[in-house]
Amino acid sequence: MQPQSNYPLRKLNTFGMEVSARYFAHAGSIGEIRELILDPRFNSLDQIILGGGSNMLLSRDINGLVLKNDIRGIRKIREDDQYAWIQAGAGEPWHPLVRHTIGLGLSGLENLSLIPGNTGAAPMQNIGAYGVELKDVFVELEALDRSDGSLVRFGAGDCAFGYRDSIFKGSLKDRYIIVTVTLRLSKIPEFHIEYGAITQELETMGISALTTDAVSQAVMRIRSSKLPDPARIGNAGSFFKNPLCPVSRMEELREQYPEMPVYPAGEGKAKLAAGWLIEKAGWKGYREGDAGVHPQQALVLVNYGHALGSEILGLANRIQASVEKQFGITLEREVNVY
Ligand code: FAD
Ligand code: NAP
Numbered sequence: 001m002q003p004q005s006n007y008p009l010r011k012l013n014t015f016g017m018e019v020s021a022r023y024f025a026h027a028g029s030i031g032e033i034r035e036l037i038l039d040p041r042f043n044s045l046d047q048i049i050l051g052g053g054s055n056m057l058l059s060r061d062i063n064g065l066v067l068k069n070d071i072r073g074i075r076k077i078r079e080d081d082q083y084a085w086i087q088a089g090a091g092e093p094w095h096p097l098v099r100h101t102i103g104l105g106l107s108g109l110e111n112l113s114l115i116p117g118n119t120g121a122a123p124m125q126n127i128g129a130y131g132v133e134l135k136d137v138f139v140e141l142e143a144l145d146r147s148d149g150s151l152v153r154f155g156a157g158d159c160a161f162g163y164r165d166s167i168f169k170g171s172l173k174d175r176y177i178i179v180t181v182t183l184r185l186s187k188i189p190e191f192h193i194e195y196g197a198i199t200q201e202l203e204t205m206g207i208s209a210l211t212t213d214a215v216s217q218a219v220m221r222i223r224s225s226k227l228p229d230p231a232r233i234g235n236a237g238s239f240f241k242n243p244l245c246p247v248s249r250m251e252e253l254r255e256q257y258p259e260m261p262v263y264p265a266g267e268g269k270a271k272l273a274a275g276w277l278i279e280k281a282g283w284k285g286y287r288e289g290d291a292g293v294h295p296q297q298a299l300v301l302v303n304y305g306h307a308l309g310s311e312i313l314g315l316a317n318r319i320q321a322s323v324e325k326q327f328g329i330t331l332e333r334e335v336n337v338y
Contacts, residue, residue: 001025001032003042003065012068013053014116015312016234016303021048021066028070028091030179034149036067037177047146048338049177051118052093055125055236056336059309069120071179074100079187085139087182090120094127102212107189108137110216111198114223116230116237120178124168125334126161130219131195135161137183143176152176163265164241164334191215197222228294234303235294239316240274240331253327274323274331275299281322291315313337 007024010016023042027033037047046064050056071089074097078085084106088097094117098109111132121127122134123141140155154176160167168176189212193199201218202210228235250262250270257280265271278284278298285295290307293315294300301312320331 014230017058051121054116106185107212108185139182
């Protein structure tokens with residue numbers, strides 16, 4: 001648990017940024033995390049909590065403590081006829097947790113199969129895919145308050161979950177370290193297969209009797225065929241969120257671009273596809289040195305080898321400016337930048 005100095009982070013972030021941490025430590029328990037964050041050597045320095053490093057862009061060396069949250073453990077803490085309550089340590093890798101719960105005969109996480117990263121980061125942006133979000137199954141989390149090391153519980157109503165958003169990215173940013181997450185999963189499956197290509201994929205797979213496992217397998221197959229694998233090409237998934245705009249603005253844009261995809265977002269808002277806007281603005285497949293826009297997924301910025309964080313950020317800024325200029329739509333970053 002003794003922190004190491006000048007620790008290379010390249011292998012610990014999926015963008016593959018070649019930066020280092022002044023101090024780096026793994027912590028496998030609440031006690032170890034508490035000890036580190038309150039240690040006078042580190043408590044006045046920047047402290048970054050690291051999960052799987054799949055939703056961050058490290059744009060500089062970190063002149064502080066990078067703490068890898070490795071709290072493990074998955075347990076069923078309660079059940080009734082319909083549901084089981086599963087608590088997982090923040091350091092549990094997300095996709096194996098999904099597969100584990102499916103193995104227990106539980107449903108609720110199948111659409112979130114193959115999302116990289118660890119369980120502790122899932123509430124940070126209320127991870128979502130194929131029409132399902134973490135908040136749909138979330139019960140509560142436990143987190144350490146960085147200011148005094150106290151353990152605090154947050155129920156669903158405390159987390160201000162939104163579209164790829166939560167209070168931990170907003171007003172409580174950098175305040176808490178999530179240590180466990182509790183989910184309520186169903187013994188009676190409720191399928192969500194109307195989104196994207198899931199139905200079609202299930203047909204291709206020849207599935208006639210729908211199961212939770214089959215939906216998970218379909219999602220895994222779609223994702224593996226479409227998304228760039230960070231093990232082969234550095235990326236952090238969608239760099240920007242899909243923008244929400246007033247329906248009136250969406251209708252104006254639709255007059256100009258009738259083929260533009262739009263989705264209802266409630267409260268007089270429409271959701272636009274950021275990937276489509278970026279592609280239409282001419283960026284898909286663009287490359288400058290080792291920083292680029294993925295040729296098949298315009299929403300994903302990539303590191304072809306040795307791109308600097310500043311180069312990825314510079315590219316992201318130019319994309320934002322050009323989308324703003326062409327469509328009057330502001331793209332917001334989804335990836336956490338340090
Ligand atoms: P990290 O990148 O390590 O951390 C992300 C942020 O959370 C950082 O600010 C970090 O400090 C903070 N953090 C991490 N752990 C904790 C903790 N325990 N307590 C407090 N703060 C913490 N996301 C989706 O929502 N849906 C998708 O479908 C999806 N697909 C992806 C596909 C690819 C190929 C990639 C590379 C990424 C994808 N992502 C997706 C983004 C990412 O995988 C998720 O956001 C994931 O939850 C990040 O987990 P992580 O452990 O890697 O977080
Ligand atoms: P896709 O199915 O090609 O769809 C493109 C975009 O349209 C998505 O961003 C999705 O929004 C939206 N969309 C599609 N069908 C929709 C519907 N029925 N209702 C509302 N919105 C709809 O997307 P993809 O790139 O292959 O990704 C598939 C899923 O995985 C998506 O949910 C996506 O968010 C998720 N994913 C996320 C990341 C990340 O890093 N955050 C990376 C890869 C994939 P939403 O994004 O809001 O779902």
